[in-house]
Amino acid sequence: MTRPERIRERFPLLQDPPFSLKGTRTFLFLLPADPAKLDALLARTFGWAAPTVEVSRLGSHVLLAITDTAEASAADPNLGHFAYQEATFFVPVQGTREGLPFHGLHVPFIYPSEGLAVVAGRELYGLPKKPATLTVPSDGDFWGGTTPIGARCLAAENFDGSAWKDEPLFSISATAQSPIAELADTLLDAVDGFFGPLPAHLFGQDLVQLKQVADVSPGGIPPKVLYRAVTHVQAPVDNVTNVRVGDASKVTVHFETLASEPIRDVLGLAEDVTPVLAASFEMDFGFRNGDVWLERPETPPAPPPKEKVLILGGGLGALSTAYELTATEERRQKYDVRILAQGHLLGGKGASWRNRAKGDRGQRFGAVLFKTGYFLGVSVVGFVLLRNDPWFPTTLGGSGDVRGA
CATH class of the missing domain: 2.40.400.10 (Acetoacetate decarboxylase-like)
Known part of the structure; x- marks a missing residue:
């Protein structure tokens, strides 16, 4: 008190x-x-x-x-x-x-x-x-x-x-x-x-x-x-x-x-x-x-000092970490979480709507779509071309015959 x-x-x-x-x-x-x-x-x-x-x-x-x-x-x-x-x-x-x-x-x-x-x-x-x-x-x-x-x-x-x-x-x-x-x-x-x-x-x-x-x-x-x-x-x-x-x-x-x-x-x-x-x-x-x-009423004791946590970057991984460290009252009493990131990048590239200019938002969103499609296409083509090579595994994940696919 x-x-x-x-x-x-x-x-x-x-x-x-x-x-x-x-x-x-x-x-x-x-x-x-x-x-x-x-x-x-x-x-x-x-x-x-x-x-x-x-x-x-x-x-x-x-x-x-x-x-x-x-x-x-x-x-x-x-x-x-x-x-x-x-x-x-x-x-x-x-x-x-x-x-x-x-x-x-x-x-x-x-x-x-x-x-x-x-x-x-x-x-x-x-x-x-x-x-x-x-x-x-x-x-x-x-x-x-x-x-x-x-x-x-x-x-x-x-x-x-x-x-x-x-x-x-x-x-x-x-x-x-x-x-x-x-x-x-x-x-x-x-x-x-x-x-x-x-x-x-x-x-x-x-x-x-x-x-x-x-x-x-x-x-x-x-x-x-x-x-x-x-x-x-x-x-x-x-x-x-x-x-x-x-x-x-x-x-x-x-x-x-x-x-x-x-x-x-x-x-x-x-x-x-x-x-x-x-x-x-x-x-x-x-x-x-x-x-x-x-x-x-009693004078309550001073709360114990919190453990300070500094998270660099504002991507989804950083936000998930911050969420887990503060998800419960017990954790909120234990950790003092700070996130250090540029405000317009908070949430990473997936949160491109936070960019300040409309052009930046469109370019960044297009780049994300292009990279996703490019790497997905390369993976599919490589799978088709290489699946019959002798060294290629006959199964993926322990079941199924990929060569007969």
């Missing part, structure tokens, strides 16, 4: 990567999930790509990241920057691509607060972004139990024909942290001061996504898409500061049950979940240019 040139808008609907996200406050929660639900999710999403790309879960947990980015910008700094918040669910995955192993994260649900973030994520990388409103308190207010984290979006509680409403998606609350968690936080500060900040590359991950472009006429059984691909993008972390590990036992993640946002059902999460790990930190990270691991 040859990709057409992109038509540029007066102001682009989406900006071009790489994207830089600076000053991103992050809350991270590791949640236990149902392994069978995760297996079903990945099989449904990536099963079509096997065996070229095979994806399976890595463990039986999902990550919920709440981010508050102070400055998000694209490749062109003149386009400026904006701030936004986002809630992202990550499924740790492993797999192979053409036999080579990889590890990464798959995003089944993601909720940004700004339209530019929605467009870039969906249009470029295939991230299933939906707009939402988030409440992201300061570290102190959250860990101290003062202000919970929350997310809301336009959703349907049931598919019963009623209007969609602004509904809560989930909330994350914490009670005052235990002395052990405060001690761990103090120790991390001491480690940072003595050894320096944690290596940022440990926080970076690769994202593996399904990117689909729906058909403009989506009906039918089964429904069709214009394009489908497995995409991959690197999300490296450049800097990590203010790391804090909280007491996960003091944190509760509550999920609402919404028909339009089936987070619990797809990931296999309980209504109220106590995280295995709860932490917060600040980071600078980005999204690089992605690449396509597999796509449908």
Whole structure:
């Protein structure tokens, strides 16, 4: 499949990567999930790509990241920057691509607060972004139990024909942290001061996504898409500061049950979940240019080079040869046939009508008739005169007596 040139808008609907996200406050929660639900999710999403790309879960947990980015910008700094918040669910995955192993994260649900973030994520990388409103308190207010984290979006509680409403998606609350968690936080500060900040590359991950472009006429059984691909993008972390590990036992993640946002059902999460790990930190990270691991329709391989055949002369023998070399589709794909001859002689003397002047056509046709008659007459006379000579064969072609003819 040859990709057409992109038509540029007066102001682009989406900006071009790489994207830089600076000053991103992050809350991270590791949640236990149902392994069978995760297996079903990945099989449904990536099963079509096997065996070229095979994806399976890595463990039986999902990550919920709440981010508050102070400055998000694209490749062109003149386009400026904006701030936004986002809630992202990550499924740790492993797999192979053409036999080579990889590890990464798959995003089944993601909720940004700004339209530019929605467009870039969906249009470029295939991230299933939906707009939402988030409440992201300061570290102190959250860990101290003062202000919970929350997310809301336009959703349907049931598919019963009623209007969609602004509904809560989930909330994350914490009670005052235990002395052990405060001690761990103090120790991390001491480690940072003595050894320096944690290596940022440990926080970076690769994202593996399904990117689909729906058909403009989506009906039918089964429904069709214009394009489908497995995409991959690197999300490296450049800097990590203010790391804090909280007491996960003091944190509760509550999920609402919404028909339009089936987070619990797809990931296999309980209504109220106590995280295995709860932490917060600040980071600078980005999204690089992605690449396509597999796509449908596929990009066909380049056709093999044809064998070049040059035929000199345009007689009947040359035309017959050219015909035989191009008689079937298989041969046409194999041979590139060229005939080199004078245009008015194409077809040889038997095609004398191609000569430019009428006189030339008549002379050539007469010459052909004269030569044919002359050689035929000589052959007949010779046969009659010589057939009785002793050395002349008694039969021609194995049967019949020519001397008695």
